[in-house]
Amino acid sequence: MTRPGGTWQNWGRSASVRPHRVEFPRTVEAVQRSIAAAAASGLRVKAVGAGHSFTGIAVAPGVLLDLTDLSGLVRVDRDRSRVTLLAGTRLHQIPHLLAPFGLAMENLGDIDRQSISGAISTGTHGTGARFGGVSTQVVGATLVTASGDLLTVSETENAEMLPAVALGLGALGILVDVTVQCVPAFVLHAVEHPEDLGEVLDGLDQRVAECDHFEFYWFPHTDRAMTKSNTRLPESAPRHPLAPIGKWVDDTLVGSGLHQIACSVEKVVPALIPPINRLSVKIWGDREFTDASTRVFTTSRTVRFREMEYAVPAENVRPAFEALQALIDERGWRIGFPVEVRFAAADDRWMSTAHGRASGYIAVHRYWREDPTEYFEAVEQIMLSYGGRPHWGKMHTLDAAILRERYPRFDDFVALRDRLDPGRMFQNAYLERVLGG
Numbered sequence: 001m002t003r004p005g006g007t008w009q010n011w012g013r014s015a016s017v018r019p020h021r022v023e024f025p026r027t028v029e030a031v032q033r034s035i036a037a038a039a040a041s042g043l044r045v046k047a048v049g050a051g052h053s054f055t056g057i058a059v060a061p062g063v064l065l066d067l068t069d070l071s072g073l074v075r076v077d078r079d080r081s082r083v084t085l086l087a088g089t090r091l092h093q094i095p096h097l098l099a100p101f102g103l104a105m106e107n108l109g110d111i112d113r114q115s116i117s118g119a120i121s122t123g124t125h126g127t128g129a130r131f132g133g134v135s136t137q138v139v140g141a142t143l144v145t146a147s148g149d150l151l152t153v154s155e156t157e158n159a160e161m162l163p164a165v166a167l168g169l170g171a172l173g174i175l176v177d178v179t180v181q182c183v184p185a186f187v188l189h190a191v192e193h194p195e196d197l198g199e200v201l202d203g204l205d206q207r208v209a210e211c212d213h214f215e216f217y218w219f220p221h222t223d224r225a226m227t228k229s230n231t232r233l234p235e236s237a238p239r240h241p242l243a244p245i246g247k248w249v250d251d252t253l254v255g256s257g258l259h260q261i262a263c264s265v266e267k268v269v270p271a272l273i274p275p276i277n278r279l280s281v282k283i284w285g286d287r288e289f290t291d292a293s294t295r296v297f298t299t300s301r302t303v304r305f306r307e308m309e310y311a312v313p314a315e316n317v318r319p320a321f322e323a324l325q326a327l328i329d330e331r332g333w334r335i336g337f338p339v340e341v342r343f344a345a346a347d348d349r350w351m352s353t354a355h356g357r358a359s360g361y362i363a364v365h366r367y368w369r370e371d372p373t374e375y376f377e378a379v380e381q382i383m384l385s386y387g388g389r390p391h392w393g394k395m396h397t398l399d400a401a402i403l404r405e406r407y408p409r410f411d412d413f414v415a416l417r418d419r420l421d422p423g424r425m426f427q428n429a430y431l432e433r434v435l436g437g
């Protein structure tokens with residue numbers, strides 16, 4: 001978000017910049033004009049979505065393109081259940097746009113505040129061992145490249161670029177539209193409850209394989225896991241949504257309110273964290289409901305935090321998770337935020353954290369007013385030792401030298417960037433670090 005005085009900052013308050021100027025293009029031609037004008041004055045350009053990345057990936061010191069006004073539906077291919085969306089469309093706008101056509105997005109992450117372009121550009125994912133991240137739903141896109149030209153990429157046009165453009169880190173050009181392969185609208189039956197952590201870990205492989213969308217949260221200093229198991233049902237299945245008041249009590253009053261208290265005392269009286277975590281597990285989320293897919297996949301996050309998330313090969317989730325547990329015990333830290341564990345299918349996106357391997361995601365969080373460095377860096381070492389790849393939009397310390405070894409198509413991606421953006425019109429400090437200059 002851009003504040004009065006012209007300073008932009010991200011949701012997690014971990015990145016900020018005062019751009020040279022901010023522009024709000026409403027059309028594709030206006031994006032082209034912005035790039036031409038920036039080039040003429042020697043400025044770099046960066047499109048920004050909802051600013052929900054924790055890394056500096058969206059930092060735009062030159063021209064910040066806010067694409068909020070470039071949103072909505074461009075066209076629908078009813079026969080193939082595909083929709084083309086303008087690049088600034090926010091995920092929370094999409095269900096309404098798809099409803100008249102009986103369509104839905106196949107899988108989503110925890111929230112829906114992001115733009116479609118921001119979500120795909122950083123490899124945003126949800127959970128489900130048979131499902132990929134949001135970028136795997138992309139079957140086409142149009143970019144404005146550094147030359148100001150339009151580049152169309154699809155399964156039939158420039159098809160070889162699709163696995164790069166669909167998860168392009170904002171490095172290849174400005175996306176102006178994105179075509180998404182949708183699925184018939186569906187509902188999800190959600191079962192959420194606290195369980196014994198040891199039992200969850202013992203049965204993990206089977207549950208991940210059998211359930212459409214399985215994940216769990218572990219509150220440090222407890223031996224309990226909050227599990228979430230979502231099963232896909234046809235749209236005609238009877239719905240039993242959460243009553244609004246029950247949802248508010250669970251998500252806002254208990255989920256966020258108690259959590260806010262935990263975060264506030266964390267710094268002052270860290271000894272209170274373990275009992276608060278135990279209380280959270282006791283009173284949070286023993287529930288079952290059935291509702292439209294997007295209403296189940298996504299929730300709201302009212303407590304501000306910072307996050308690091310690593311993808312490891314699925315078979316390494318358990319040992320990596322147990323090493324993280326041991327680390328927290330050894331160091332004597334008091335951690336109020338839960339650790340989240342999710343899963344995804346292998347995919348072919350060159351820069352995807354799940355490229356070529358079935359993956360598990362382990363995410364750690366810290367309240368935004370606390371310094372996460374010591375915790376995150378120690379967790380990062382563990383994740384790296386288990387073959388980890390960091391989420392592009394979440395905090396990490398890796399650079400191009402080490403990332404190159406972890407992505408088989410890294411050099412192909414960099415070569416494509418060299419072709420599409422030889423003068424580094426879309427570069428910023430983060431991209432320089434992770435891709436090289």
Ligand SMILES: Cc1cc2nc3c(=O)[nH]c(=O)nc-3n(C[C@H](O)[C@H](O)[C@H](O)COP(=O)(O)OP(=O)(O)OC[C@H]3O[C@@H](n4cnc5c(N)ncnc54)[C@H](O)[C@@H]3O)c2cc1C
Pocket residue numbers: 011012046047048049050051052053054057058067087088108109110111113114115116117118119120121122123124125126169170171173174175176301391393394
């Ligand atoms: C509360 C919260 C919950 C989250 N939950 C999840 C989750 O469940 N799963 C998950 O994987 N991640 C999650 N994230 C991370 C988030 O999904 C990603 O960081 C995502 O990129 C944010 O989207 P955005 O629209 O805010 O993009 P931004 O952060 O604004 O931008 C991200 C990147 O996209 C580029 N970009 C944006 N628009 C364009 C465009 N038109 N053309 C080219 N490049 C563009 C930017 O330049 C930048 O490189 C969460 C983050 C927060 C804060």
